[in-house]
Amino acid sequence: MSELQVETLDHLGLVAGVIDELDLVKLTDELLPPHSQNCISSGQVVKAMLLNCFGFLSAPLYLFIQFFESKPLEHLLGPGIESSHLNDDRLGRVLDGLTQSGTTMFFLKAALRAVERFEVSCEQVHLDSSSFSVDGDYRLAEPEADLPDSFDNDAIGDDVQTIEICRGYSRDQRPDLKQYMVNLICSRDGGVPLWLKVADGNQSDAQAFAGVMSDFATEWDVDSLFVIDAAFYSEPNLQQVCSLRWLSRVPQTLKAARALIEQPTCELTAVACDLNDYQMWEVSQTYGAIEQRWILIESQTRKADKALWQKEVQTLERKFKRQLKQLTKTIFACRPDADEALIAFQEQLEKHQLVNVTIETVRTKRAPGEPRNKTLKTPIESYRIKATLECNSETEEQFMRQRSRFILATNQLDTQTWPAQKLLKEYKQQQKVERGFRFLKDPLFFTSSVFVKKPERVEALALIMALTLLVYTLAERKIRQALKQQQRTVLDQRKRPTTKPTFRWIMQTFQGIHLVLLNGLQQVTNLSEERQLIIHLLGPPTCRYYLLVDSSPTCGM
Structure with a gap:
């Protein structure tokens, strides 16, 4: 009688192939050597966590075993591995x-391998930070020494501090x-x-960014150009990283920045710019x-979109009109009190002014219940302010300049190597790191939910999240580069050919692939021509999981 076993492979072979190319299992086992009683090594556990992150199930840790019950665990992780081991x-x-x-040093080792094996350029890098919310009342944990005896103490930092x-x-x-x-x-x-x-x-970006840049430059030993948002730009930070190359947005809170934004452009030196929609001065x-x-x-x-600032002007005007209405209802006992209140109100007005002020x-009349003395019944002379609020003649112009202009600053003084237009293009690439944070917070991924009780494990999960992003970006980059080099395309969500598919879409197109075991023989089902193309683009480590020989598919796309 034939014995048939069907397990769900889907896109997990793509992920496993990139993990193998990074050699993450070996890296983890070097830092956390396996114990003789362990059925599964630390590296295999980390690989399993990464596969779980790409499961599109938002499966938390307590559903970890259930996630792998229908997956070909031995095929993905190694012989003898069962879901109960996880x-x-x-x-x-x-x-x-x-x-x-040390989460930072562990990730550094993985990133160094990625740069070397995937030939990633580090000439320009982008820095940003984001917050990740958790449920529960986390407290600082007491120091514990519960690691296996086989762990290499020299590889484990003694000065590791728990995050708060x-x-x-x-x-x-x-x-x-x-x-x-x-960060x-x-x-x-x-x-x-x-x-x-x-x-x-409660970390402050303004205080942290300079230290992060210095640490990166020390460990990587590359002369990168750092691209950072305005939170970095402060006098102490600039002095701390004076030996590094940087490009930053200047906050409008600086007096010099506000003055430049308000300055008439006829007084400035224009620079050439062939980018649509932009004008630049230096x-x-x-x-x-x-x-x-x-x-x-x-x-x-x-600049042409008045809706950007008109709503703000109207909101500000309504606020001051309410305050002015309250002020004009106030009765002052003496003229100096009225003058003082009027001056205090006018000092709040930056983009509005009072007219017809009297x-x-x-x-x-005196309040009832006072003595019937005729002199005391005499009406009291008091004072009241009357005025009308209106916008300054240049209010809308000021709002327009503030909302349509911004300033980039750099310590790269060579205008030939770094012309203004190139700097703008580089700053616009800041969306690369912002896209990374959007990926990490995507509710389709396991990493969006943190269900651990110890701060130390929350930090470790953040490392798993970052490794997930590392695998995702490397896979996407490799597929796009290979498609461009081979002048091939795949279909996007709208059934249109593209050379720049997202890896998320690629993974979705791999749903419905199964590993079939029939009478001891393995076979992968539902491998269309396009799926085979993607597998071959990712190379031999990925081909192995889909039982394909590493050669270009014969089909044309």
Whole structure:
């Protein structure tokens, strides 16, 4: 009688192939050597966690075993591996070990391998941070020494500090929840994450970014151009990273920045720009004792869109009209009090002004219940303000300039190597790291839910999240590069040919692939021509999981 066994493979072979190409299992086992009593190594557990992250099920840790019950575990992880081996205790021990080994240094080793094996360029890198909310009341844990005896103590940092999960400024608009912060540096080339730093929930970007940049430069030993948002730009930070190359947006809170934005463009030196929608002017500036170039950039689309600032003007006007109405109802006992209140109100007005201002004399009756003395019954002379609020003649013009203009600053003074237009293009690539955070917070991925009780394990899960992003970006980058080189295309969501598919879409197109075992023989079903093309583009490690020979498919796309 024939024996038939069918297991769901889907896109997990794609993910497993990239993990193998990075050699993450070996890297993990070197830092967390397996114990003789372990049925599954730490590296295999980490690989299983990454596969779970790509499961599109938002499956938390307590559903980990159920996730793998229908998957070909031995095919993906190794012979003899069963879903029962991935129990809570084993997962928790591995998470503890990852934290003790140092999440930043572990990720650094993985990123170094990625850059070497996938030839990722690090000439320009992008830095940003984001908050991740958690449920529960997390407290600082007591130091524990519960790691297996086989762990190499020399490879585990003695100075590893536990992050503090606490309340802080929430990017997720959830100030009621505690959180932790993640600092991420990604390459311009494919948005590949190169640096991870998990930090306390109340970390200030303004105080952290310079240290992150310095640590990255020390460990990577590459002369990268750092691209950062305005949170970085401060005098102490500029002086701390004076030896590094950087490009940053200048906050409009600086007096010099506000003055430049308000300055008439006829007084500035225009620079050539063939980018649609933009005009640029350049000035030399010294801030924090650092000589810089400031690039004033104006978006013509935002300039023409009055809705960007008219709503703000109207909101501000309604606010001051309410305050003025209350002020004009107030009765003052003497003229100096009225003058003082009027001056205090006018000092709040930056983009509005008072017209038809008068201070009237009014006579008010005394309150009832006072003595019947005729002199005391005489009306009291008091004062009241009358005025009308209106916009300054240049209010809308000021709002337009503030909403349509921004300033980029850099310490790269060579205009031939770094013309203003090139700097703008580089800054616009900041969306690479922002896209990485959107991926990490995508509710389709397991990493969006944190169901662990210890801060140390939360930090380790953040490492797993970053490794997931590393695998995702490397796979997407490799597929896109191969399609371009071979002049091939695949169909996107709209059934249109494209050379730039997202890896998320590629994974969705791989649903319905099964590993069939019939009478001891393995076979992978439902491999269409396009699916075979994708598998071959990712190379031999991926071909192995789909039982394909590493050769280009004969079909034409």
